[in-house]
Amino acid sequence: MALAQQDELHDYFHYTSGRWLWGEQEQLRERYRAFNIAELQKVAVDIAGSQKCVSMNKIGEGNFNKVFRLQMDDGSVLMARIPHPNSGPPKYTTASEVATMDFAHSILDIPVPKVLAYCATADNPVESEYIIMEEARGTQLSEVWDTMDLKDQLAIVTELVTIDQKFLSTPLNRHGALYYKKDSFPGCETAQVTASVMESLRTDVAKRFVIGPTVEREFWENQRANMAIDRGPCMELTFTEGTSAREYVEAIGHREIAWLRRYAEALPPTMERWGASKGQSCPQAHIDLLEKYLSVIAQLLPEQPELLTPMLWHRDLHTSNLFIHEGKISSVIDWQSCWVGPLILRARAPRLLDYNGEIMLKLPPAYEEMPEDERRLVECQVQQSIQVYSYEHKTAGRNPLLDRVLRYPQGKILSNVVDFASTSWNGDILPLRDSLIRIERYETRPALC
Numbered sequence: 001m002a003l004a005q006q007d008e009l010h011d012y013f014h015y016t017s018g019r020w021l022w023g024e025q026e027q028l029r030e031r032y033r034a035f036n037i038a039e040l041q042k043v044a045v046d047i048a049g050s051q052k053c054v055s056m057n058k059i060g061e062g063n064f065n066k067v068f069r070l071q072m073d074d075g076s077v078l079m080a081r082i083p084h085p086n087s088g089p090p091k092y093t094t095a096s097e098v099a100t101m102d103f104a105h106s107i108l109d110i111p112v113p114k115v116l117a118y119c120a121t122a123d124n125p126v127e128s129e130y131i132i133m134e135e136a137r138g139t140q141l142s143e144v145w146d147t148m149d150l151k152d153q154l155a156i157v158t159e160l161v162t163i164d165q166k167f168l169s170t171p172l173n174r175h176g177a178l179y180y181k182k183d184s185f186p187g188c189e190t191a192q193v194t195a196s197v198m199e200s201l202r203t204d205v206a207k208r209f210v211i212g213p214t215v216e217r218e219f220w221e222n223q224r225a226n227m228a229i230d231r232g233p234c235m236e237l238t239f240t241e242g243t244s245a246r247e248y249v250e251a252i253g254h255r256e257i258a259w260l261r262r263y264a265e266a267l268p269p270t271m272e273r274w275g276a277s278k279g280q281s282c283p284q285a286h287i288d289l290l291e292k293y294l295s296v297i298a299q300l301l302p303e304q305p306e307l308l309t310p311m312l313w314h315r316d317l318h319t320s321n322l323f324i325h326e327g328k329i330s331s332v333i334d335w336q337s338c339w340v341g342p343l344i345l346r347a348r349a350p351r352l353l354d355y356n357g358e359i360m361l362k363l364p365p366a367y368e369e370m371p372e373d374e375r376r377l378v379e380c381q382v383q384q385s386i387q388v389y390s391y392e393h394k395t396a397g398r399n400p401l402l403d404r405v406l407r408y409p410q411g412k413i414l415s416n417v418v419d420f421a422s423t424s425w426n427g428d429i430l431p432l433r434d435s436l437i438r439i440e441r442y443e444t445r446p447a448l449c
Contacts, residue, residue: 012037012068015084017061030086033066035128040080041070042125044132047116048076064088064336069135078116081131088337089213089220094129095120096177096215097336101133103178103312104335107205108166111137111331120183136333138325141352145319150383152327154390159329160317160350161394164402167347171195171309175248176211177339178312188212194309214339218422223263224255245308245342246298252421253294257287264425277430286424292436293421300414300439301344307405308342317350345415347405349391359385413438 015031041053050072060067064087068080087093098118105112113133122128145153173192181190188210193202219225264283279285302308314321316334323331340346360381367378396403405411413435420432 012056012058012066015061016058031063031084033082033084033128035082035130036126039125039127040068040082040130043117043130044070044078044080045072047132048072048074048078050074050076062334077135079113079133079135081133083129083336086217088215088217089225090122090129091120092177092179092213093120093215093336094118094131095179095183096212096339098131099178099180099183099209100312100335100338102180103205103209104314104332107201108170108312110163110166111329112335113137113331113333136323136331138323138330140320141322141324142319144324145352150386153383153387155327156322156324156329157353157387157390158394160352161391161398163314163317163329163332164347164395164399167311167313168399168401169195170197170205171311171343172211172340173310174211175214175245175310175339175341177213177215179210179212181208181210184210184212211340214341215337216339216422217337218252219255221426222259224259227255227258227262245301245344248342249297249301249345249418250294252418253290253297256421256425257290260287260290260425277428277433280429283425286429286432289424289429289432289436290421293417293432296436296439297414297417297421300410300417301342302408302410304404306401307344307408310340311343311346312338312340313343313346313348314338315346315348315351318352322352343401344405344408344411345418347402348415349395349406353384353388353391355384355388357381357384359389361385361389 013032013034015028020027037056041056045051045053052073053070054073055069055071057069058066059069064084066082066084068082070078070080072078083093095118098115098120101112101115104110105114113136115131115133118129118131119126120129141156148156171194173194174189178191179188181188189212190206191209191211193205260283264286266282266284314332314335315338317332321332321334322329323333358381360378363378363382367375370378392403392406395406408414417432417435417439420427420435424432
């Protein structure tokens with residue numbers, strides 16, 4: 001009764017940030033999380049050393065989490081992060097996120113909000129997994145980026161290059177997700193830095209952190225969590241020294257084929273989803289493509305071992321996940337599902353710099369004769385081009401290994417086909433088919449049979 005009353009009074013439990021054209025009720029259920037509001041506030045009050053929580057607002061909501069801002073009677077503020085049911089494997093997801101944030105802050109020296117309390121299971125008075133942390137310092141970059149001078153934007157770009165450098169400085173010995181050693185479980189192995197670093201740092205990592213099951217959602221969705229599929233030599237999602245990047249990318253194909261054969265059901269044409277590609281609802285069509293994927297994927301991997309080195313990477317650095325203070329990046333948020341994997345598959349340029357247009361580093365001669373709306377578009381194009389050029393130029397000079405990854409000839413098709421192999425049934429079969437056709441027609445690798 002109490003939860004029902006809370007549910008009527010608050011939108012805290014429901015996803016309220018978007019709609020779906022089909023399957024909306026299922027999508028909403030996957031993002032519905034009830035929890036004990038009073039107990040969450042009590043935990044926050046105890047941490048803050050305050051008397052009372054005077055306000056609690058949902059300030060952020062993504063596909064996998066809700067974020068709440070809790071203000072106390074003494075003016076102090078804490079943030080609470082509650083995962084959705086679809087965020088990933090219970091226990092692993094929250095435990096890994098907390099350890100990864102600590103690793104990023106204490107080992108890599110990346111500005112990250114400090115975690116003050118967490119529980120990785122729902123077996124607690126809050127009745128949900130949760131993370132309580134400090135409020136991110138500074139202003140969210142999305143609020144000011146478009147109005148910043150180009151000079152100030154390029155200063156942020158330079159800081160992003162520095163963050164890349166920090167990721168590259170600490171390669172690890174295994175593929176998987178980071179956890180605290182105190183939270184470890186069977187299948188976890190001690191994390192070890194494989195680069196030349198100070199002995200105190202190497203010891204600190206080995207003392208506090210382990211590498212265990214990956215928190216990639218694709219390995220846990222639907223019935224996959226309970227299937228006897230290849231998850232590495234420990235029968236957990238830990239890719240150890242004896243397991244190569246090749247075995248990892250092949251495990252994705254074997255995992256999906258096993259799931260399709262056991263659980264996928266073909267739908268008659270009258271029941272197929274509107275707009276679905278031909279063959280989308282036929283399990284065998286997906287299996288045939290995944291077998292072709294398995295026949296070629298290893299040949300797309302680079303032969304240079306340094307490009308396959310296990311490294312932690314944050315792949316979602318956009319303006320909403322970055323905060324700035326006095327012109328510098330003051331906080332990086334949203335570390336959920338960040339894991340240690342082959343550099344060639346994990347590293348990418350910050351999403352802040354995603355730009356697919358023509359590179360134009362100066363205004364064209366006809367700029368003055370253009371209508372005002374066209375001039376604004378050209379100015380934006382030049383501004384974005386300079387940002388990308390600056391990032392690429394600085395990356396080549398300061399992070400040559402990353403530059404090699406970003407320029408690897410098969411890099412984009414490799415990354416795409418691995419992603420599409422994981423999501424063809426729940427997404428669309430066409431991207432996987434198209435990627436394999438491109439590999440067969442245009443790549444220098446052997447053709448598919």
